[in-house]
Amino acid sequence: MNKTKPWSKIISKTANFKLKKGVTSFINPFSMLLLINEHLIAEEVDQWCIDGISLVNKLNKTLKLKYTRYSFDETSLAPKIFQYAKENNLRIALIGTKEEYIAKAVNNIEQKHNVKIYFTRNGYFNSDYEKEKCYQKILDLKVDLVICGMGTPYQERFLIELKNKGWNGYGLTCGGYLHQMAKSQNYYPVFFDKLNIRWIYRIIDEPKLFKRYFIDYPKFFFRFYFFRRSL
Template sequence: MRKLINILGVNIDQFKMREAVARVKNLINTQSHSALVVTPNSEILALASENENLARILNSADLATADGIGVVLASKIMGEPLAERVAGFDLISNLFKEFAASDLNFYFLGSKPGIVEKAIANLKNDYPQINIVGAHHGYLDQASQKKVFREINESKVDLLLVGMGFPLQEKFLDQNLAQLDVGVAITVGGSFDVLAGEVNRAPLWVQRIGLEWLYRLLQEPSRFKRILLLPKFLYLVIKARFLA
């Protein structure tokens, strides 16, 4: 039974990391349809609060984890505190560890040309036995999309990781997941860039004090406009909790 908290119209699972991993494993083994996992952060929730279609897509997911300290803080404001954040990158890292020696198949879809291949090469250094049955960058025209769909459906993919950035990846899966024979599809944002070594993740101590967003901003100043959504998000949560 899922236990959910609703934040600005979007349902978030009240799972710890180990519970989220178990949920993904269960979805692979039991779902009759291709399952969807999303990892919304405060920026995504702020945008979804003003876009009914995006909120609908997020709420259609079989698992939605709290990706970011802002979401955890919002849950406390709402009076239903989440036990911990379950960031998308951390979730897939735990899934790699859980399934690397199994017979489950991964497919990586997203990022710029060349990035996903570097990500796979680095990942195989840590997990030589991991079954990655295919990969493709995220720039798909009609012909390449048809080719990718055929590869996925012929490869018995258990875990499809889609990293096209929000909201493109969510819209892509909303439109196409029914055509794909996969166990679980997970939106992973910029995770392939991190795995490829193109972007450095914040040190663990920075993550623990909730300043990973600042670390990312210092690396990528172009994210400044996106960061401005964080105070807007907290304002909307406070308004929903106390002023609605």
Template sequence: MDPILKTMTLADEKELDVMLDELSKTKKAVSIGFLNQHGYNLIFHKKEIKESFFNLDYLLRDGKGIELACRYNKISPKLNLNGTDFIPHLIDRLLKLENKPTFFAYGTSRPWLEKGAQSLFKGNSFRCLDGFQELDIYKEHYLKNRTNGLDVIVLAMGMPKQEILASMLKSIAVSRTIIICGGAILDFQAGKVRRCPKIFQQLGLEWLYRLINEPKRLFHRYVIGIPIFFKNIFTSKLKNKKKTYE
């Protein structure tokens, strides 16, 4: 089996509900990330990035590319758990707890940072820093502000910076902590980036909608990255077959 795909936490509807329940009741620090074709390419080519992704407690399937990769490797892809939908659903679940969490938002730029966090956390107070600081700055900020209750940290600064930071923050957490690698979640929540129409989502073409709307920023990720992704998937399967027969 593809070693990258093997690390994912795949879930159907029932398993998703169990996962959300586990997260809301966690007694330790846990981290959540999402694997899309861009993340797969990063892991495939850089060992240090691979380690930060593999250190995540929950690595969820995000997007059509990973679905196709799963099917190619005879793995049931189960639900598409992209961060844009999953994270607000998890936050809503956590806000129903008797003792509300303390929220942190690290990522994007102002004013989208505050607008997005205000929307995502449903008006509850939060501590924040923009997404352009050195990693140690976030670590120091969290050390000064962490609590003895449930801390929820949303990292919205893109791959692989957020996954590397997630490992750092998890290592210094002293109480119940949920660390979420959220990519563009705050930009979506703030309205800076528009969610694609349902028809694009249903056809697995959300990437195309984003490319059309942000061609300069996303050209390398999709136009160049998608062919590289399928090459990497094919190469990985060949290597695994070779190991099987050796």
């Protein structure tokens, strides 16, 4: 089996963001490495968008397309999604981050965007039973919009499993957004956002991310070079 086949499927389903029912997730060089053998996720996610200016530039140059960066955070999609949810009376659930952060994240989101969060849960499940209870709660509450920040590939699996249980809402992954919102309503300083160097601020705030940007990102682009040659 072609180890990079999931990449082909993901790229074929990558588009500029459009809010639609089903599962939408976001790729960057780090998450692409994590998804390299995730055939089911590549197939079952309905829409992939690019979060990461380096990957946007690479794919636009390589594939001669016109992708734009989209991320579920305050610099990109979050304000628009919450505004849409408010205008259309959507019931919102937030799943992700650690227990000690989720309440603060919810409070900051509700205050900033003037929305009501109907259901929240941390992103750590100790058993399938706990996960099943969470799915059932979302179904019972008739939640319309689920924002899930558990990290790749766990957040994609969660939303795919929820969809396969008959849920027919808007499911979006959000990576570290909930963790960021627990810290501040405006996580990225304007300077870093305007210059598209948000990654530098993330390293300053979370030094553990140094490996991601300086080891994992180059590793992806190295593998992507040979992936393109194999097509």
